[in-house]
Amino acid sequence: MKKFLAxxxxxxxxxxxxxxxxxxxxxxxxxxxxxxxxxxxDESNSLYKVGLIKTSSESTQLQAQVSENKKAFESLKFIxxxxxxxxxxxxxxxxxxxxxxxxxxxxxxYWVNETSSKGYIVEQLLIGQHPNMQRSQTDGRxxxxxxxxxxxxxxxxxxxxxxxxxxxxxxxxxxxxxxxRFQATPLTAFEFLSAQIVSRLLIVIxxxxxxxxxxxxxxxxxxxxxxxxxxxxxxxGASSMIALSLLIASKSSSEEFTGxxxxxxxWPMMLLSGVWFSLEGAHPIVQKFSQIFPLTHILNASRDxxxxxxxxxxxxxxxxxxxxxxxxxxxxxxxxxxxxxxxT
Numbered sequence: 255m256k257k258f259l260a261x262x263x264x265x266x267x268x269x270x271x272x273x274x275x276x277x278x279x280x281x282x283x284x285x286x287x288x289x290x291x292x293x294x295x296d297e298s299n300s301l302y303k304v305g306l307i308k309t310s311s312e313s314t315q316l317q318a319q320v321s322e323n324k325k326a327f328e329s330l331k332f333i334x335x336x337x338x339x340x341x342x343x344x345x346x347x348x349x350x351x352x353x354x355x356x357x358x359x360x361x362x363x364y365w366v367n368e369t370s371s372k373g374y375i376v377e378q379l380l381i382g383q384h385p386n387m388q389r390s391q392t393d394g395r396x397x398x399x400x401x402x403x404x405x406x407x408x409x410x411x412x413x414x415x416x417x418x419x420x421x422x423x424x425x426x427x428x429x430x431x432x433x434x435r436f437q438a439t440p441l442t443a444f445e446f447l448s449a450q451i452v453s454r455l456l457i458v459i460x461x462x463x464x465x466x467x468x469x470x471x472x473x474x475x476x477x478x479x480x481x482x483x484x485x486x487x488x489x490x491g492a493s494s495m496i497a498l499s500l501l502i503a504s505k506s507s508s509e510e511f512t513g514x515x516x517x518x519x520x521w522p523m524m525l526l527s528g529v530w531f532s533l534e535g536a537h538p539i540v541q542k543f544s545q546i547f548p549l550t551h552i553l554n555a556s557r558d559x560x561x562x563x564x565x566x567x568x569x570x571x572x573x574x575x576x577x578x579x580x581x582x583x584x585x586x587x588x589x590x591x592x593x594x595x596x597x598t
Contacts, residue, residue, distance in 0.1 A: 301333070302376045303352075304357060305337075305353045306324065306358075307361075308338065345365055354370055363389075365390045365392060366390075400475075405557055406527075406529035408462055408465060410529050412462055412491065412492055413524070414520060415458050415461070416499055419454055420450060420496055420500060421499040421500075422512065424450070425512045429509070433593045434593060443587075446591075447584060450500060451496045451500070451584070455492050458492045478562065479563045480559065504592065523549040529549070555572035
């Protein structure tokens with residue numbers, strides 16, 4: 255019992271003396287509560303989503319009439335209205351059940367999916383106010399929630415594998431003195447970190463590919479774009495998150511503190527990158543803030559390719575951001591990298 259109490263006391267003292275880890279244990283739940291409180295502060299409780307085609311520059315009289323018709327319909331409660339300029343893309347969203355109804359007040363026309371139960375309800379509300387509007391119907395295949403959430407789940411799994419599978423290894427190398435031995439060789443920090451990226455990248459891409467192929471065989475995912483394009487997005491995305499993990503672990507020799515930093519990076523990404531729910535109707539500040547996370551660009555590009563049939567050119571912004579993040583994180587990690595020359 256004396257030995258047990260001695261070890262217990264020593265471990266408790268070690269934890270409480272690690273101010274970084276102790277502070278993180280208090281700060282993280284508070285930050286999480288404030289983040290959720292801000293994200294879900296909107297109590298509109300929208301039940302339906304309706305797309306509205308933006309009117310072109312017509313005559314002043316027509317614009318006034320269109321505006322009056324829109325105001326009457328937009329006064330309905332519990333409906334989320336989204337503006338679109340591209341009619342073809344908006345109709346595709348009706349096909350895929352992403353929106354329940356699409357209305358063009360300038361042309362006195364609307365589109366509804368025959369297989370959408372929500373679309374039927376919103377259509378009755380529309381024709382109750384505007385019975386003379388022209389009806390167009392679509393019957394596209396609905397995108398199931400599993401089709402939409404699959405990139406998020408694989409992306410989240412990739413994120414944890416990249417961050418925690420690399421960061422802890424570097425800290426353990428530093429703590430055990432392995433990095434000191436590497437420092438005595440001609441190996442540079444950039445070469446060492448680059449090798450870590452390629453090693454983890456091969457593992458992550460192999461695992462993710464096997465999971466995607468196996469789940470696709472069982473669930474038959476909705477994939478309009480190229481699978482090769484998805485692979486390129488996955489490679490760039492995994493590279494950026496591995497480089498981020500190396501940056502986080504570039505100096506620290508405390509596993510507790512590094513774990514806190516990795517959680518600080520991974521949890522906001524999991525909550526604000528659209529893993530489980532779309533950010534389309536979220537607060538504009540949340541949408542802009544989410545752009546700083548690699549996972550956001552991975553999921554946006556993947557879903558555009560899968561559900562909209564986008565090409566690499568169409569998602570070039572996301573790819574350029576991921577490539578830039580990889581280079582910036584790797585350069586900063588190499589510059590800040592500590593071989594562990596101090597006594598640990």
